[in-house]
Each structure stands twice: as C-alpha cells, then as structure tokens.
Amino acid sequence: MDSVWFSKPRPSGGQPLGLSREAIVRKALQVLDEHGLQKLSMRKLAAELGAAPMSLYWHVPTKDALMELCLDEVFGELEPPDPDVDWETALRGMMHSMRHLALRHPWWVKTIGEYMSIGPNAVGTADAMLEPMRNAGFSAVDASQSVSTLSSFVIGFALAEVNFGDRGRLDVPPPDVARFADLYRDRYPRYVEMMNEPELWSLDRQFEFGLDCVLDGIKARVNVLK
Template identity: 35%
Template structure:
C-alpha cells in the first residue's frame, strides 16, 4: 500500500485506451506539440488549452493523458533530455564531462526555455534518470561524495554559463541591440569612467580583450573547471 505522501507519477500512469477519433492523440504527440510551442514563443505559450488548440482537440481530452501543467513541463524536460547523447562508455572523466557539458549547451540553444526549468530538485523522467546515471558513471572515483561534488561543480558552471548566453539572446531581442551595438552606445560614458583612473582592470578588458566565439568562451571556462578538479584530485 502506498504511503499518504506517495504520488503516482505520469510515467507510471497508462494512457487512455485508443479509440476512433478525428484527431488521434497520444502523450508523445501532446508533448512534442508543447515543445514546438515553447520553441516558437517561450513557456508562456504552453498550457493544456493552447496545446489542445494546436492539436485541434478539445482540452478535456488532454486531461486523460496529462493531468496538470506541471506534468506537461516535466514531460517536456524529459523529451529534451532524450535528445542528449550520453558520453561513450570508454570516455575518461574529463572527456565524458566535456561531452555532457556541450550536449546540455546544445540542447539549450535548440530549446531556450529548457534552461528555465533546470533548477530545483532533479527531474525523474526516464531520460532524465538516464542522463544522470551516465553522467555520474563517467566519473570513476571510489568516493561517491567526490563523484557528486565533481558533477555538481561542472553542472553549476554549465547552467550558469548557458543561462548567461540565453539571457544575452533575450536581451538582444527585447532591445533590438546586439551586445556590440550596446557597447558602442555606452562607449562614451564608459570612456569617461575609465579616464578617472579608478578602473584600470576594466580598461584592460575594454581595450585589450579579444572578441571570441561563444563556443570558445564556453569551452575555455569549462577547461578552468576541469583543470581545477584535476588539480584537486591529483589526476
């Protein structure tokens, strides 16, 4: 008997039996439609009613497959996790974690809303669990707490770096200005501030740093994290 706190998860709940219909439905079709709506307009475009409209189906029919919006979002996250290929079984910890990091970044670049749902407690869908299992398994340390620490450090970097990339993309769309255009527009003010002599390091950044491809920037930061892990554990 289940405890009072237990809850049937959507992955354990069977779909309604199929029946003849002008608009055939399935949980997979509902989720993929929701992902498409989110890709086109963000998470504000995702609701059971809007998905039903996109499928030309009555909203009440969807409740037989998915009971709440929270369930729908969980299923969408799991759908995207299913797109991320696991690292090769033969990969070492550094190669494996680099593979995972770039896989997550690529997934977020395809589905910007994905980063907004990667916080809080771990997701428990089958693809999410597979992703966690293969990520942890690539770090072959004897101490499981060290494994968790290493993976957590890398994921903290990945989520922070990618969230920054997506924030910049959204800012460009909202303002109509690229980062380079914004920097040029604020250039006279920044130059006056630098001329005070109070910000020598910022001056070096503005005048001496090079423009780099976002992938190169991401890889560089990831390298610092992985090098730090290697140094700490002497590997």
C-alpha cells in the same frame, strides 16, 4: 432537428482522437522550440492538436506536470559518451552537448530552475555522467561533487548565453552598446572596457576557458588510479 446532418463533425463526447501523453508532449516541445515559452498555453496546444482544451487533462494532470515531462524529454536528447574514452574526454563531450542542447532549447534552461528534474532521463543523464568517473576510480563523493560542479557551470553559462539571445552569437556588439557604454563608462570603467574587448564576443572560447578551469580543478583535487 438534431439530425446527424446538423450535428458537428465531432460533436461532444467524441471517440478517441489521436491524443496521448506522448503526442501532447511532442507537440508541446515543438511549440516551445518554435515559438518560445510564453506562447505555450494549454488552449493553444489543444488547438494545435485539433482538440478541445480540457481534453488534454485526461492525459496530463496539470500544465506544470506537462512542463516537467517536456524538460525530462529534452534530457533524453543527451547521448551517453563512448565507453572507451577516458573520463575527461567523456565528461568534456557531455558538457559540450549539454550546452548545445540548451542553446537549441532556450526555454529548457530558463525553466529548469522551476522543477526538480528527477525524471528518468534527467536521472539517466546524471548517472551517465557519474559512470566514467566511477570507472576511472573516483570515489562516490568525488564523482558526484565533480558532476555537480561541472553541470552547475554549464547550466549557469548557458543561462547567461541564452539570455543575451542572438546578440551573443554576433561577432559585433549590438548597436545600442555605444549609448550604454557612454552611460556607464564613468561609474563602471572595467565593465565597459570588457564590453568592448572583441575577443570576448566569442562565447565558444569563453565556454572552453571555463570548462578547462573546472576540469583542471577536478584533476588537481581528486585521486585517480589511472
């Protein structure tokens, strides 16, 4: 009756499967990147891993914790700058890769506001941003305020950019802009005018403009030996 022949392939209380914290995080990242934030549930993730939902909870205390792990993992994709270049090009490079990292992982920018980001990779990233500045003679306060300003800008920018989705990557406004413009033209003429400015649809240029502003401001405000 309860012979082996009638038992499921991996009945109940199975032996160690491929599960591990790393494997779970890896698969979660894959789901997030491919299907987006809304599509990640513990149940689906477990199914994707060929395991039962509750099996994940041995390796990860809660879904929020898993999300924090995923967030930190993405921070790990940021590589530290070449130590030979000056602080400005080092930081400029890091900001660019941070923006592209955000565009690669839209869920990352959207979720980063929910958690504290004090995992090893996040802290490592902050440290890597501070290093070139300290080496160039920035005080601890100047360096940290500069990093805070730079990354605030980049995160804020990427958030807006991700938000407008793939529309932002097109060279041409989306089709319903016409209706939108008609609706708002009278009340908000400057906005509508701006919307129709083709040059503005280059987010690359917009990003560069902002980054230049911030860096200029830092250079003007900080005493560097140099």
